Amino acid sequence: MTAYSVTRLTWRAPALAAGLCVAATAAAMAQQGGEARPSAVATLVIWMPFILEGFVLNLVMSVLAMAIATVTGVILGFMQISPSRIVRVPAKLITHLFRNSPWLVILFAIMFLIPFQIRLPGGDTVMIPDWVKATIGFALPVMANISEILRGAVASIPSGQWESAESLAFTRIQTLRYVILPQCIRRMMPPWMNWYALLTLMTPMAAILGVNEALGNTQAAMEAAGARPELLIPFYLFLMTIFFVFIYPISLYTRRLERRFATGS
Amino acid sequence: MTPSENWTPDQPIVALRDVHKSFGTFEVLKGIDLTVMKGEVVCIIGPSGSGKSTLIRTINGLTPVTRGSVQVEGQEVHDGNLDKLALRRKVGIVFQQYNLFPHRTVLQNVMMAPLLVLRENRKEVEARARELLAKVQLHGKENAYPAELSGGQQQRVAIARSLCMRPDVMLFDEVTAALDPETVGEVLLTIKQLAADGMTCILVTHEMGFAREISDRVYFTDAGRICESGPPASLFDNPQDPRTQEFLSKVL
């Protein structure tokens, strides 16, 4: 059975994706006929730098959101396993809320509920750009999931580890910091990377809120090029390809890690 | 599988001739000859990895042979035209790990094959299944699920499951190896009763005392070959082959 594993066929999937891309653009070109306007592909080539520029913002948002999510998620995760009810219960509620709500809904909530500018104590006002708000919106669901992953990882550490650390007079914080967390990190790596990939794939949703990232720029480019229907397939395929090229290696590496952790030691 | 026209009950019911089996470049069986008469009880003993399990699995066609002939009631087992269903009806097998169907109750496990494969009448099958379960001392466990039973109980269900197909030959592949010591006895007792009823049995086993007590003939295998065979008394008390001697000195 395992002989049919998808992961062994690694190079074939991108090859097929590329093939699909070429076929679709060819179809779009054929539709074009003999008109004088530049072909869909030629139009796409003109607009590629603009779309890629937008993609840089997707990457920036994904990295920032992941950083925020990791820090807050780990804190929230530790709060979830706190012996104190006052700490534990709110942490569980927050985790539950953001794990079970759609990305889009969280994004809307952040967009509408955070003011577009804040007043600093000195009296100056600072504008919060939409892409920063979107970044926070993307960080929240990932934060909740990292919190849950951490809780699960800590729970999977045998209780003997806690007992032996306690017998060595470690405090709870010390035990977590020096004994438990190091053992969790290895276990958390693959899901953490999975969530980074998923987060990056969600960043184009920012376009709904008017952020000029890759999807927003793609739509703007098509508009600027005359909103011709034959542009739709090549432009969207190109956009999917950019993401695929970035995410696929991450997926492959994650899967390799997962396999190594599953079989090794 | 109707017996071959040439076969008569006074001929071997199971006959292996020069059976070879390789997994890749590794040759597990290097020319096995073995014959079993109807009603005979045969034990195959030998060190781990000597190919005993592979040998027994060739008899009902679970493991295809590389070369040589395996015949059951005069019919060639490893023949593309063989009716596998008929073969499996004739030859039952019980595994080391019981391999019961975890999603079916004990009674359903026993009834499944006659109902689905042989399409027999449900009432008759159920009556037979209940009778068999009583015979293996599992009366009252009909509606339990396999995972609720002890290893020895599960193994007896597995025996009943095979018997419900009314086989002519029963194969036992180290059926007590995975059991807790205290449940080994009940399974061996079941097999002993079966042998006493005249069932043809071929067993791979590590239970030397049992092999000696129950067998009509014992085969000793090592490294894919049969080194020695004979009635249990002579093989156990007076082994001729040095490898048999060495093995018996370790396990007895």
Added chain:
Amino acid sequence: MLDLIAPYFERLYDTTGLNFSPFYDSYDWSRLLEGMLVSVKLIAAIVAVSLVIGVIGAGAQTSRLRPVRWCVAAYIEIFRNTPPIVQLLFFYFGLGAITPQVDMGGWYEPMIGSFGWAVIAIGIFGGSYNVEIFRSGVEAVPTATTEAAESLGFSNFKIFVYITLPLAFRFCLPALTNNIVSLAKTASLAYVIAVPEITYSLSGIWSDNVNVPEMMLLLFTYYIVLVAIIAKAMALLERKLALPGYGQ
């Protein structure tokens, strides 16, 4: 129903300024109900499509024909490694532009509407996860168990139907639950192609009434309850199918 709660929510609005307009305004009430109905229908259709694709894909993965296996592998990789929102737009705008129009007697309507495209696109996206889930379920069925069936004379088809499938389904239930919950949430993406599901209808309400926080609260509550119901239903199913004494 609305008559019963309307006075309370009207008073709430007057006294505190909390404007839960769907709970006293009959137009907003109907928009809310419609949004919930469409949302549930959408999720059900998406889950159904994704399950069918999952079973077919898992079957195709065991095909003896290499090209078939490659296609399944490529399908999984493409849909799991590109943004679902772009997939949806690609289907709706890209493929929608080249699907034939149906003559409705005077005007033309696309053969597949936005609801249809949302079901297709998100269903295909979810299916790419289900293929893997079902495959790992099938792989978790011990060969020894299927071998036992084989030695009892079961044909390959009967082994699959009576042994492999019932066991594999049980093994993959936890992962399946996760994916169904995640699909229920992903269904909200249909908002971007204007499918009038809950997010879309509530956004209509909050732009008319400027009551974003209240409607957000409603939206979060809807999803928390929905996810809880799905999780509960799946847990019940899991308990119903649990094998006594197995895996403890």
